[in-house]
Structure formats: structure tokens, C-alpha cells
Amino acid sequence: MGETILEVSGLRHTIAGRPVLDGLSLRLEAGRVYALLGPQDSGKTTLLRVLGGLAPLQEGSAAICGEDVRSPAARRETGMLVDEPALWGELSVAGNLELQGRILGKTDRKRMGRLMKALEILPRDTGRRRVGSCPESIKMRLGAAMALLGEPRLLLLDELYSGLDSDDAVRMDALLAGETAARPMAALLTGSFLPHLWGPATDFLLMKGGRIRAHYTKEELTARLPEGFGGTELAALQETLEKEAAE
């Protein structure tokens, strides 16, 4: 069993009287990349917002590396990209990374260079232009690089893969694999489509109605797939898994 990075127990959260998280419990280990799959309104983004300190923890407990998620210590261990990346549009790509580094107190230019190279958002490609005028794919990659800049122990990425094309997704996969291998880190990626998250994930969590309904490892799921499977088979498997979880 690997080192525990995130421990969530009995998490409940209501928005306007409607329960969004309903006694959710979860444990993430270092070295793993978790895909959190579920339909719209299943509570995925709310879970990330609570873990990232953007929404209040109303009931239950959640700890990152043993620290309460509400503490600054827990925040410093978290890298996060929820919804769209929050960027400073008037600055360049490199300027955004530099500024985030200054806020974090970690202006390691070698790391910035490595992240930009890994995600191909180098100044020579972006022409040093303002981020505000860059295509969405560059903004998404930059948002991911900013989330990783502080070498977090817990990485939370919301719907990132739905905004990346196939080449970008491959780059992101390689970066996540490298980051989780380089240090004790767990990543939690949300999405609603299994084929998008199949590449980077090592574990799959099915969420519905504000709870985790099932947890599968990649090996378990691979065993249920035919030889030479593709996107169609993965989509069919997701449908089967959701039916099983509903039962």
C-alpha cells in the first residue's frame, strides 16, 4: 500500500438545499493517477472545489498529506485546475508561469523550462504573445503547467482532457507519468468519458449522486476488454460499469 496523499471521509455538501456530495469517502495513494468518472451533476467538480479550498467543507473530513484541506499547509501541497485555467491574459505564457512561481515562492526557472518543453508551450511556439490571444489548447496546457509548478503532492485536474487534442493528451500523459514517478504524488482527473482518461489513469472511480460507487484498477478493466480494443470498446465498457454501479 502506497503513502496516503488524500483521505476523505463522510463528505457532505449541499448547494441551495440540494445535496451534491452525499457522505463521500475516498483514499488516494502516491504514485497513482485516478480518473473520476461520472455524468454531469454527479458532484465531481464540487468535490474538487472542496478539496481545493474553493468551496467550504460543510460536513465530514478531508486531509491532504495528513493536513486538513482548509489549512494553508494542505493548500501548498495541492496543484489545481478547475473548469477553465485562471490566467493573466495580459502576460505571456512564460510571464504567467513566472508570476505563479513568485506567488508560490518557487521561481525555479529550470522547472518552468521543463514544464513548458514537456507541454510544448515554449516561447518560440507561442511567439511570446499575450496569453489572452492564445488558442484554448495552449491555455489548457499552460493551466496544467501552473498547477504542476509548485511540485504538488496532490494534483486535481477538472475536465482537462476534454479540452486537449490527441497530441496534447499524449504529452500530458507523459508529463503526468513522469511527475508521479519522480516524487510521491497522486493525481485526480475528472471526466465523463472513459476513453479520454484511459491513457493517463491507473485507477478509475465511478461517481454518481455525490458518492463513489465503484473503484477499478486499470489491470481489472483491461482484463474485461478484448485484444486490440479501442475507443468504441472503452465506451461500451463504461456503459457496462455504470449499469453495474447503479445496481
Next chain:
Amino acid sequence: MTGLLRGGFYRLTHSAVLLIALLVILAADVFLNSRCDVTSSNMRELPMLCTMSEFSAYAESSNMSVTTATAFFRKRGQLESSDAADVIGVFQDIHPFQFRWVLAAKRGMLAIPIIFAIVFLALDFDRRSFNNALYTGFSRNQVYFAKLILLFVSGFLVSLAGICALTGIYAGTVFTRLPGGYVWSRLLAHALMDCALMAPPLLAVCLIRKTVISGGVIVAYDLLLRFTGLVQTDMDLWGQGGNLLPVVLLSLLCILLCAAAGWIGFRKARLP
């Protein structure tokens, strides 16, 4: 909070749009001031007294003593009612328009609050870039006060630089002939007043939290100040013996009140 301040100053100095806008404001100030009509009849009657050096040169060439020169210029300037006690006093009575004209007009300077408030606060609400600081463990209070410090320190420095440049260009000769303490205390008071003028836009942005709407409100505020002449108290700053204390206290009070109200608004804001 050091990280937030370092980040903020980096953003300030690396934002090409902001720097260009500030340069344009300064250039517009210089241009508009150069075309400004001076309406002082004293100035037209005594064109040779345009500057302090000409004033002194005239007195010296005429072999006048200080007392004689004072009385002479008081009479020539139709300022018999002036209670100025020395040459500088009379000169100030005749020529403070050089400062007043340059600084009281404040043509571009009032645009500074708009740029600062929008670029540093309103856009952060829209782009959710506050979240980048919140993710990393800073509290809302820290984010707000870092913005506040950044806004006012930067505003003060930019305003002071602009005032120094304008007075240097248009009232440079007088600038060098007057006592340093007198000139600098008034320049600093002007910069402080600019910060006080920036405080209501800051408050508006914290309460409205929408770039377009708060931008509109701030532009309206700017126009209101510009065309109604509500902020003309700084004219008195240049009077010989004018008391700076009320202006300084009023400015500080305005800054503190707006900052406190903005803080309440920011704490209650639901960040996206």
C-alpha cells in the same frame, strides 16, 4: 503575503498594456498642458515674469533691494491686497498658476485609478485569477491586502512620477528656485490625493465585481471629477503658507474608509 506582493509587482512591471497606457496618459498630459490657454491677466500684463529666474533677473538688473522689488511687483501685479511678506510670496501670488495649471488640471492623472482598478481587481474577478493565490494557501484577507498595498504603492509612485515630470517640464525654473521642502511636501501631498482619488474606484470594483459595469462606474466617476471640478482643493496646496494637514488627513480618511468597505465587499464576494 510576500509572494503575492512579488507576484503583483512582477505583473505590474511586465504588463505591456498597462505600461503603454501609463505612457500614453503621461504623453497626453504633456501635450494637453502645452496647448492649455492661460487666462491669468497678470501673466499677460507681465510676460517677462514668466519664470522665477526672469523675475529675479529683472529685480537684479534694476538694482532693486528685496523689499523694493517685493513692493514693486506687488504693485505691478495689482496685488496690493496680498499679504505676502517676501519676493517668493509675491511670486507665489502671481505665479502659482504654473503649479496650479500643471497639477490641478490633472487631465490624465485621473485615468490612473481606472487602469489600476480594472487591471488589478476587476479583471481578476472575471478571470478568476484570484483562485491561483487561494489554491496555494493564501487567505482572502491576504489576497485583498496584498492587492491594496500594491494598488496604493504603485498608484502613489506613478502619480508622483507623473507630477514630477509635468512640473519639471512646465514649471521647472520655479521648481528649482523655491525651497525644496515647500515643493516636495506639496508634490507628495498631490500624490497622496491621487491615491485618495483611487480609493472609490477600488471600492466600486470590490462591490460590483464585473469588469464592464465597474469600468463604466469608474469612467463616470472620472468624468464627474473632471467636469464638475469637485477636486479643486489641491489649488490651495500651493498657497504660500497653505496648510497641508487637512488635505493629508482627508486623503488618508478617504483611503481608509474605502479600503475597509472594499474589504467587507471582498470578504462577502462569492469567488467563481
